[in-house]
Amino acid sequence: MTTNLESESPPASRTRILDRAAQLILDKGFAATSMRDIASSVGVKAASLYHHFASKDEIFTAILERGIEVMVTAFEQVEATSTSEAETLLREHVRAHLGSLFEFGPYTAAHVTTFHNAPPVIYDAIVPRRDSYEAMWAGLFDRLEQQGSLNASDTSIARLVLFGGMNSTIEWFDPAGVLTLDDLADMIVDQFWHGVGSANAAHSRRAASGGAR
Amino acid sequence: MTTNLESESPPASRTRILDRAAQLILDKGFAATSMRDIASSVGVKAASLYHHFASKDEIFTAILERGIEVMVTAFEQVEATSTSEAETLLREHVRAHLGSLFEFGPYTAAHVTTFHNAPPVIYDAIVPRRDSYEAMWAGLFDRLEQQGSLNASDTSIARLVLFGGMNSTIEWFDPAGVLTLDDLADMIVDQFWHGVGSANAAHSRRAASGGAR
DNA sequence: GTCTATATCACGATAGAC
DNA sequence: GTCTATCGTGATATAGAC
Numbered sequence: 001m002t003t004n005l006e007s008e009s010p011p012a013s014r015t016r017i018l019d020r021a022a023q024l025i026l027d028k029g030f031a032a033t034s035m036r037d038i039a040s041s042v043g044v045k046a047a048s049l050y051h052h053f054a055s056k057d058e059i060f061t062a063i064l065e066r067g068i069e070v071m072v073t074a075f076e077q078v079e080a081t082s083t084s085e086a087e088t089l090l091r092e093h094v095r096a097h098l099g100s101l102f103e104f105g106p107y108t109a110a111h112v113t114t115f116h117n118a119p120p121v122i123y124d125a126i127v128p129r130r131d132s133y134e135a136m137w138a139g140l141f142d143r144l145e146q147q148g149s150l151n152a153s154d155t156s157i158a159r160l161v162l163f164g165g166m167n168s169t170i171e172w173f174d175p176a177g178v179l180t181l182d183d184l185a186d187m188i189v190d191q192f193w194h195g196v197g198s199a200n201a202a203h204s205r206r207a208a209s210g211g212a213r
Numbered sequence: 214m215t216t217n218l219e220s221e222s223p224p225a226s227r228t229r230i231l232d233r234a235a236q237l238i239l240d241k242g243f244a245a246t247s248m249r250d251i252a253s254s255v256g257v258k259a260a261s262l263y264h265h266f267a268s269k270d271e272i273f274t275a276i277l278e279r280g281i282e283v284m285v286t287a288f289e290q291v292e293a294t295s296t297s298e299a300e301t302l303l304r305e306h307v308r309a310h311l312g313s314l315f316e317f318g319p320y321t322a323a324h325v326t327t328f329h330n331a332p333p334v335i336y337d338a339i340v341p342r343r344d345s346y347e348a349m350w351a352g353l354f355d356r357l358e359q360q361g362s363l364n365a366s367d368t369s370i371a372r373l374v375l376f377g378g379m380n381s382t383i384e385w386f387d388p389a390g391v392l393t394l395d396d397l398a399d400m401i402v403d404q405f406w407h408g409v410g411s412a413n414a415a416h417s418r419r420a421a422s423g424g425a426r
Numbered sequence: 427g428t429c430t431a432t433a434t435c436a437c438g439a440t441a442g443a444c
Numbered sequence: 445g446t447c448t449a450t451c452g453t454g455a456t457a458t459a460g461a462c
Contacts, residue, residue, distance in 0.1 A: 012427080029330040031244035035456065047458080087410055090452065116326060117385055152409040157392075160385050161378035162433050168377020168413050171329055179370075187370050196365040197300055197406030200294040225445080226429065246440060260440080261446045 012042050014052050014062075022063045022106040030060050030114050057122055064118070064126045067111025068133055071100045075136050086149035087193055093140065094192075095185035097166055102175045112167045137163070162192050218222055227265050227275075232318060235276045242417060243273050260403050275337045277331070280324025281346055284313045299362035299404055307354065307405075308398035310379055315388045325380045331358040331413050350376070375405050 008075040020041040024033045039046040053059045074096035074099055082089050100108040115126065141159050152158035165188060175181055190196075233254040237246045248269055252259040267273045287309035295302050313321040317334055328339065354372050357363040365371035378401060403409075 010409045027330060027369070029242055029244055031242055032332075034454080036454085044427090045429060046456085047430080050457070051427055054457095063392070113329060117240060117245070149235055149411045150409055151411050152404065153400060154392075156405055157397070158409050159244055160381065161401055161404055164379070164381020164384075165374035168373065168380065171377075172373050179367075184370070187366060190349040191365065191374055191405065191408070193410030195404070195406045195408030196363055196371050198362045198364050251435085257445090259438085260448080263439070265438075332460055383452060 002107075005021065010045050012048060012052065013036050017042055017049060018053055018059065018063055018066065019105060021059050022066075022110045023134075024113055025063060026106045030118060047193040050076065055201075057119070060062055060118065061125060063123050064109055064111050064115060064122065065129060067100075067109075068126070068129045070104045070134050072136070074100045075133070086144050086147060087189065089140075090144070090193065091185060091189045093137075094166060094189050095182060098181050098188075101167070101170050102173075102181060109170045112170060125172065158192075162188075165192075200207040221266070225255050225261060225265065228352070230262060230265055231256055231272065231276055231279065231320075233273060234272050235279075235319040235323045238273065238276060238327055239319045241399075243327050246254045252371045257311060259344070270332070273331065274335050274338060276320055277324050277328060280313075280320040280322075281339070281341045281342045283317045284310065284346050285349070287317075293330065299357050299360060302353075303357070306350075306374075307379060307402050309396055310397060311382065311394050314383050315386075315394060322383045323392065333414060371405075375401075378405075 017038065021033070021038045023038055024041060028037075035049055036047045038059070039049050042049075044074055049059075054061070074092065078092045078096045080090075082092060101112065102109075113128070117124070118126070138156065139201070141150060141155045145152075145155050169184065173179075173184060230251065234246070234251045237250055237254060241250075246261055251272070252262050255262075262272075266275070288306065291305045291309045293303075295305060314325065315322075328336070329345070331339070343396045350368070350372055354363060354368045358365075358368050363371070382397065386392075386397060
């Protein structure tokens with residue numbers, strides 16, 4: 001390596017600014033996070049941020065985009081290495097999404113918690129990318145359904161409810177606790193796939209193919 | 214009735230202010246909603262709001278409290294009229310919670326979407342009430358588990374994931390569409406109770422009591 | 427690339443007339 | 445109970461020195 005200056009107390013790079021800003025926005029929300037807050041967290045004055053970004057909106061937009069990028073990358077990585085068995089495939093995707101929320105910086109978490117009331121200009125700019133990630137999951141669910149692996153009366157709603165459950169974990173799950181993200185993914189997929197109601201109590205509606213549980 | 218003055222264009226009552234404020238806060242978030250915004254929506258000037266509330270924080274706190282109050286009332290009403298069958302009871306509770314989100318003003322919806330990054334003072338003031346609502350659900354789940362109706366490896370996590378799924382509906386469900394809230398509650402409980410994985414694909418783990426699905 | 431200084435504006439809140 | 449007028453503060457953003 002020709003230089004090692006960058007290894008200690010780096011100058012305020014775009015990445016460093018975004019890292020800190022994303023954490024603040026996750027904690028306090030976008031509107032309540034000031035440029036002075038971000039600058040202070042980075043260790044510079046507010047005016048210096050404008051050398052790296054044109055506006056506060058641009059910082060927020062970059063964070064939301066990065067959040068999606070993390071999720072998309074995680075999804076594609078599973079697709080590239082997956083087995084064909086339905087439940088296992090879903091488990092890997094759920095684990096990957098949880099990884100996006102907890103393991104790759106605050107970008108995805110900030111995206112999930114703050115997107116829905118972002119300023120309209122930002123919201124509209126991000127929606128297409130967000131839709132494209134959602135389309136990946138919709139495609140996955142379509143495939144599972146066509147295989148006969150999925151039995152929901154409405155797969156879109158089943159997917160959205162699963163998503164809501166996954167995304168809510170950032171509000172209550174502590175990845176440093178006794179349960180690992182693998183454990184959590186297992187529990188979520190178990191619940192989604194098999195249900196948690198006792199078979200005894202519920203010999204109801206779909207008393208079909210003499211199967212499991 | 215002795216007077217009917219109050220039936221048209223009422224003076225800015227506390228309730229009317231809170232109604233409008235809750236809707237704005239649901240849409241834009243607390244920090245991005247100004248007293249001028251609220252006043253404009255009510256049809257008065259900002260200074261007039263201070264005749265009814267001491268501060269913006271007080272308005273927000275009142276909205277968050279009312280959101281919980283709506284949920285608690287809905288929960289208690291189900292408890293007071295419920296049958297004993299586990300799945301039906303859960304269905305009624307899920308329907309009641311969805312009703313709180315969609316049918317009783319924007320209070321509960323605003324609570325769910327904006328609470329997590331409320332200013333610390335407000336957050337701390339609301340947490341106890343929020344915990345008491347959560348305790349009601351925890352109690353319900355404990356009862357279901359002791360009956361043998363619930364089969365989750367961790368009932369708290371099962372409950373939190375269900376909650377995440379329910380609460381996410383305010384971001385994507387349109388109660389004016391083809392599906393009713395009853396339909397939605399059915400789908401969510403079906404998914405939670407029975408799972409949506411095909412029995413064929415998943416004769417796995419818990420191949421227990423020759424039951425349903 | 428970061429700083430000081432500042433322009434401009436919107437915010438929450440108050441005072442006091444009506 | 446609502447208004448006009450305003451205070452003090454902190455917001456985003458810019459200008460220009462270093």
